[in-house]
Amino acid sequence: MDSVYFVIIGMFIVTFVPRFIPLAIFSKIKMNKNLEKIIKYIPIAVFSSILSKDIFFLDNKLAISPNNYKILPAIVVFIVSIKYKSIGLSILVGVISLIILKLVIPL
Amino acid sequence: MNIGVNNDVKKSFIVSIPIAFGYIPLGFVCGVLMQQAGLSVFQIALMSFLVFAGSAQFVMSSMMVGGASYISIIMATFIINLRHMLYSSNLSTYIRNNKLFKLLMFSHFITDETFAVNNKNFSLGSWDFNKAFFLGIFSNMFWIFGNVIGGVFGEFISVPIDIASFVLTSMFIMLLVFQIKSRTAVVVCIISFIISCIFNYYFNNGLTIVISTIICSIFGFFIEKKVGE
Numbered sequence: 001m002d003s004v005y006f007v008i009i010g011m012f013i014v015t016f017v018p019r020f021i022p023l024a025i026f027s028k029i030k031m032n033k034n035l036e037k038i039i040k041y042i043p044i045a046v047f048s049s050i051l052s053k054d055i056f057f058l059d060n061k062l063a064i065s066p067n068n069y070k071i072l073p074a075i076v077v078f079i080v081s082i083k084y085k086s087i088g089l090s091i092l093v094g095v096i097s098l099i100i101l102k103l104v105i106p107l
Numbered sequence: 108m109n110i111g112v113n114n115d116v117k118k119s120f121i122v123s124i125p126i127a128f129g130y131i132p133l134g135f136v137c138g139v140l141m142q143q144a145g146l147s148v149f150q151i152a153l154m155s156f157l158v159f160a161g162s163a164q165f166v167m168s169s170m171m172v173g174g175a176s177y178i179s180i181i182m183a184t185f186i187i188n189l190r191h192m193l194y195s196s197n198l199s200t201y202i203r204n205n206k207l208f209k210l211l212m213f214s215h216f217i218t219d220e221t222f223a224v225n226n227k228n229f230s231l232g233s234w235d236f237n238k239a240f241f242l243g244i245f246s247n248m249f250w251i252f253g254n255v256i257g258g259v260f261g262e263f264i265s266v267p268i269d270i271a272s273f274v275l276t277s278m279f280i281m282l283l284v285f286q287i288k289s290r291t292a293v294v295v296c297i298i299s300f301i302i303s304c305i306f307n308y309y310f311n312n313g314l315t316i317v318i319s320t321i322i323c324s325i326f327g328f329f330i331e332k333k334v335g336e
Contacts, residue, residue, distance in 0.1 A: 004150050007177045011167065012157040014185035018192040020214040026199035027210055034328065041295055041327030042197045043226050045320040046190060047283040048299030050219065053307050053316075054276045062308050070273065077277045081284040087125040094277025098270060 069105055073097035112237070119241035122228065125278055126220050126242075127249040132271035134253020137161055139261030140168040141254065148258045155254040159218060159247050162313070163187045164254075187313035193320055194222035201229040202236045209236070216243025220275065223282040289336050295327040 031039070055074045056064055064071070077094040084090075134155070141151045141164060158164060163184040170180045194217050202213070213236070221243050228234035287293055302323060306315040 003177070004146060005153075007167070007171075007180055008150065008154050008157060010177065010181035011154070011163060011184040014181055015158050015160055015163065015188045015191070016215060018185075018189055019195050019217045020211060022192050022195035023199050023202075023210045023214050024207060026196065027203050027205065027207065031200065036200060037331065038324045038328040039193075039197050039200065041292075041324040042193045042320060043223065044283065044286045044292055044295050045299045045323035045327065046193060046219075046316065047223065047279050047286065048296050048323070049303035049316045049319045051276065051279050051283060052300045052303040054272070054279070056304055057307060060307075060311050062304065070269075070276070073273065074276065074280060077280045078284065081281040085281070085285065087278055087281050090281035091125060091128055091274050091277045094273055094280070095270060098273045102269075 069098065069101045072101055115235075115237045116241050119238045120245055122224060122238075123242050123245035123249065126224065126246050129220065129271075129275040129278055130246060130249040131253040132266050132274060133161060133268075134250045135257035135261075135264075135266050136268045136271055137164050137168075138254035138257020138259075140165060140257075142258040142261050144168040144171040146258070148255060151258040152251055152255050155251040156247065158184070159216065159250060160184075160188050160191075161218075161250075183313075189313065189317045190219075190320065191217050191222075193317065193324075194219075194226075197226060198222065198229075198239075201226075201234075202239065205236055209240075213240050213243065216240070216247055218246065220278065221246050223279065227282060227285055289331075291327060291331045291334055291336060294330055295323055298326055299323040 051074075055070050056062060056068070058068055058070075073094055076097045077090050080093045081090045138151050138155075141154070142148070144167070146154070154164060154167075166183055166187060167180050170183065195214060198217065202210070205213075221239075225234065225239045225242060229239070283296065287296055299319065303315065303319040306319050
């Protein structure tokens with residue numbers, strides 16, 4: 001499967017360029033103040049986007065219902081995150097809640 | 108100088124451990140899928156090092172199995188990974204004053220998770236270019252490791268993917284909570300959830316994240332103007 005290397009290199013290039021170009025540009029040019037303020041909100045906007053897809057969709061279909069076993073653990077993790085502010089604890093609680101819920105649901 | 112570097116490496120390693128908890132299981136599943144799509148262990152390792160992007164690698168595997176053309180796989184990868192451009196723009200505000208060559212190497216390791224953790228630590232103030240760089244390297248190593256053992260042992264061990272990916276979901280929830288420090292932030296968060304749900308309902312591609320992020324970030328700018336914080 002030697003032609004797979006073509007795909008690997010191609011994927012590498014199209015992935016690397018968006019990662020590098022903004023850094024390269026903004027290290028030479030001072031960013032516009034307003035642009036900086038917009039960019040400040042990127043983390044919140046992007047995490048919310050990623051999470052909304054992760055949590056509220058099952059198999060690419062919208063699933064806001066009790067059948068979606070991810071919603072309850074996500075809420076639990078959210079509360080634990082606000083209270084304890086620890087990545088490790090959030091992950092632990094999240095995985096345990098998910099496992100518990102998956103075991104309980106079939107009952 | 109050496110002591111400083113050792114210190115940086117240690118701190119970065121510790122910070123990378125939560126990422127490892129996500130990358131190793133998820134990488135394992137990814138490696139299995141890539142192996143099933145026909146890649147050799149070496150090719151799996153090479154892609155995990157060079158591309159270092161889980162969602163793209165997952166999509167590549169299923170497209171490969173479905174007989175898609177190599178060009179379409181590369182184009183899909185481009186679209187899916189466009190969001191890294193936003194991360195790169197954001198991180199540039201913290202690491203501007205560095206040689207282009209250093210930025211070149213650094214940018215290779217920008218992913219959802221390394222961006223999230225680096226952004227958080229930079230804003231807390233106790234972080235710098237070297238620590239961020241090492242974090243990227245460690246994260247890549249964990250990702251390659253997960254993928255390789257998945258490629259090698261996938262036939263014998265099965266890891267439930269929904270649990271593996273929920274590790275990263277949980278991490279993102281924590282990092283999102285960390286970002287919410289003002290009333291504007293709360294509003295942007297809620298609007299982002301709603302808008303991205305709508306987008307993802309109608310469109311199923313990687314562009315939805317990029318577009319909804321850009322729209323909601325601009326929203327944030329205007330809301331902050333009105334509200335003042």
